[in-house]
Amino acid sequence: MPLRETEAxxxxxxxxxxxxKIVSLFTRQYGxxxxxxxxxxxxxxxxxxxLEPLTYIRLWLFERENRDLLRMNSAELVESFFAIQGDFTVQLAAQYMAEAAERFLPEREVNERAFRLLLAALRGLKASGEVHRTLLYFDYWLLRLSGLLPELRWCAACGKPLNAQGASYDATPQGLFCCRRGKGKISAGGLGLTEKIRRLPLDAWLGSDEPRNAVFEARRLFEAWIASSAEGRLMTLEMLHEEAERE
Ligand SMILES: [Zn+2]
Structure with a gap:
């Protein structure tokens, strides 16, 4: 392949x-x-x-014949998320997003909307310092833009609309249930948030105030589904849960 320019x-x-160094990248043009x-x-x-983790760069790539790995010719900084690193939980949240992207997204599959999601979520985190709502938004859209988000309005078993009773779910993204017991449970409040996230851009979502319990419930749902589809354990996710228990 000739020299190619991309952002990552x-x-x-x-x-x-x-x-x-081997650099794991999420590129805008090549996945x-x-x-x-x-x-x-x-x-x-x-x-x-x-080439530090969580740096937004412009780079030039080329492929050598008979070699699996691409080579980087050069790179320059576009935007740094170094300012994030002042706060431990905010930093951990940013690392989780990078780890989830690395273990969840298939290699060399172009997903420009997921690239823009990661960039917007990092910017949102940097500007607001708001960990929980940023992660909930990121998790929902990461699943959705990967085509793995099931229908959330109707029961996956009987097809009835999900009502004020809330719903239960299993660790894999097979949908929500009203009439079947799953491993986890989400209240009507948590479900309502998913509808809001679907409609709102990230800035507007971060500007709205939501009950903390509902945010946590919805995050647990999407994180379970992401973890079940990711390659290996998500170490940063486990650390985030330990942090949340300490708060
Ligand atoms: Zn049902």
């Missing part, structure tokens, strides 16, 4: 030997992928320290 959010980096940044561990690298 750095999800994670790994050391490769003494001098290089999630990994690329080798040659010499990125050197102090005077041409990447100039922009």
């Amino acid at each position: 959010i750095v999800l994670r980096t790994y050391h490769l030997g003494e001098a290089d 999630r992928l990994r690329a080798v940044a040659t010499g990125a561990q050197r102090t005077r690298s041409r990447f100039g320290g922009v």
